Amino acid sequence: MVRQPLVLGAIGLSCIGIALGGINTTKPVKKVNYAEHVAPILNRSCVPCHRPNEVAPFSLIGYDNAKKWARMIAKVSDSRLMPPWKAEHGYGEFQDENRLTNSEIATLKAWVGTGAERGDKKKEPKLVLPASDWTLGQPDMIVSPSKAFKLDAEGDDVYRNFVIKTNSDQPIWVKAMDVHPGNRKVVHHVIVFVDNNGMSDKLAAKTTDGQEGYVSQGGGVGFLPSGALGGWAPGLRPIMNAQGTAFKVNPGARLVVQVHYHKSGKPEEDLTKVGLYVAKEPIDKEIHLAWIMNFGLNIPAGESDYKIARNYKVPTDVTLRFVLPHMHLLGRKMEAHVVLPDGSEKPLIKVNDWDFNWQLMYAYKEPIKIPKGSTIVVNAQYDNSANNLRNPNSPPKRVTWGEQTTDEMFLLVAGYTRD
Ligand code: HEC
Structure with a gap:
């Protein structure tokens, strides 16, 4: 029998077993604790932002902080609100993909169920923080x-x-x-x-x-x-x-x-x-930015599923290195792929749950060769209905391209080098 990872409603029960293995193996029920199971996840995926002088509003360094936030940690991990990573897994392969696995999420939930047990303090991993408060170290x-x-x-x-x-x-x-x-x-x-x-x-x-x-x-x-x-x-x-x-x-x-x-x-x-x-x-290779835009946005008031695309013909042989999707508050989805001259397609990025607060840049694990004559196709979808809780206009009004946060944008910034 396979134990399913527990749903959020189960938080609060003590002694929760979790499936850490594959589909047909039943691993022995494991007591989850901070020192051995939770700290490694938090240190890797959360602490880079959740530490003093970083973007997040509170620190998740050390047991006391983690315990204080235990329930919320399980909740936001389960909903995949945290860590913020909006690119759909498997649609393009990116460097430093910060995404928890299902079993890591199950571990965090099970930990809440133990009453946020610490485990053996001596087993806590040593956290090495960067010497500088600049993420990449002291700039030149x-x-x-x-x-x-x-x-x-x-x-x-x-x-x-x-x-x-x-x-x-x-x-x-x-x-x-x-x-x-x-x-x-x-x-x-x-x-x-x-x-x-x-x-x-x-x-x-x-x-x-x-x-x-x-x-x-x-x-x-x-x-x-x-x-x-x-x-x-x-x-x-x-x-x-x-x-x-x-x-x-x-x-x-x-x-x-x-x-x-x-x-x-x-x-x-x-x-x-x-x-x-x-x-x-x-x-030997200069990085250039291509700004793939569609100024033609014209979203009627109340329209919940406004779709617009842009096809961009690539004029020379390039290597694509990173992409950065950008929309404002009505934006819901953005997807891009490239159609190569032989008609085959490669995925570039897919964001199904656009969040204006998380404007992330996605760098490819392997840069993508795009020959001259290929077409980059970008599709976006907007929700200008009153049901969109982020809609800045109440009641909704017609929205077009513009720079104010209450206007909209359709933009994919693509970083490339010429071959
Ligand atoms: C890229 C930076 C970043 C990473 C990585 C990150 N967070 Fe956050 N987190 C934030 C910021 C910024 C906020 C404040 C968000 C806001 O106000 O919208 C936040 C808010 C939260 C909140 C409060 C949510 C709320 O609704 O009040 C929790 C809990 C949280 N993060 C947990 C985590 C956990 C757990 C991880 C790792 C699995 C994580 N975060 C990874 C930046 C990050």
Whole structure:
């Protein structure tokens, strides 16, 4: 007989057996404890965010914290709210997929059933925390505006572009970028653009409010940027790009750090910092970003199943390295695949439960070769009905493309190198 992993309703019973094995084996009933069974799961999958100075609001380091949160841990793991990982398993293979197995979820639930037993303290795994509060370690360069930006209490969202000079007479090859928002109450997201032509300086020179940088409308930077290094939104974790690949920042280029501010109701200040990791090895492939968009979004009020797609013909042989889906609050699903010239298809990403709070970047385990003439197909689905609890408009109204959180977007950012 196979014991089924227990459903949530069983939490609270003591002494719960769980099926840890495959389908036809019945493993002996095992007493679950923190030291041997729970700590390894939490340390690996939760503590990277649930520790001091990280994105999560409380720490899950050590037995006392874990015990305090035991019920919630089981609950949010079971519903797969945590750890936040929105890509459907098996549709594309990604690095660092942070997803609990069914038996790990069963373990967490069974642990609650034991009254959150500690087990043998000496068996608790040693937790090694990074020496730096930057996820990838201390950056080679940290850039930021020279002083905090002052934001009014109320009004529309603000897109402020801070212009930062790079002082290098050689190209800077950026392997990874990380952003530390200064004030999480108001920083909605951050994108770092590259300007090789001094356009941003001209715009900043026109600013009259006495603060650094300049305001742009519609989410762009007010000119066609030379490139972008990526961005930050809640939950986004930086990735180190593959050996021999990096973003290029030309000598004398400006970095334009665009911070999207959402006002909090009180005057606030923010000083956002950008950490750059510079290549130590020779770089032979520059990383580019493709922005696959559909501006044609036009979602009727009340429409619960609005579908829209974009087919993007790939103009040259490329290797796809990572993707980042982006929608706002009405977005429910996004799926992308590539149709190769021989007609065969490869999955790229599928998010069935889009959550605006988790704008994750997904890097492929094996980069995907995409020959010239292939078509990347992106499908998205939106729910503009009153039943969508995240719908920012009450009652619902017609929504089109736009930069405010109450507008919508259809965007798949794809990071690639040319072959
Ligand atoms: C990528 C970062 C990240 C990871 C990994 C992560 N969390 Fe979280 N967690 C958060 C953030 C941020 C919040 C606050 C979310 C919010 O306010 O929406 C949160 C909230 C929670 C909450 C409170 C939920 C609520 O409704 O109040 C629990 C419980 C939790 N996490 C447990 C876990 C567990 C258990 C794991 C590992 C299995 C985990 N988290 C992994 C970032 C993370």
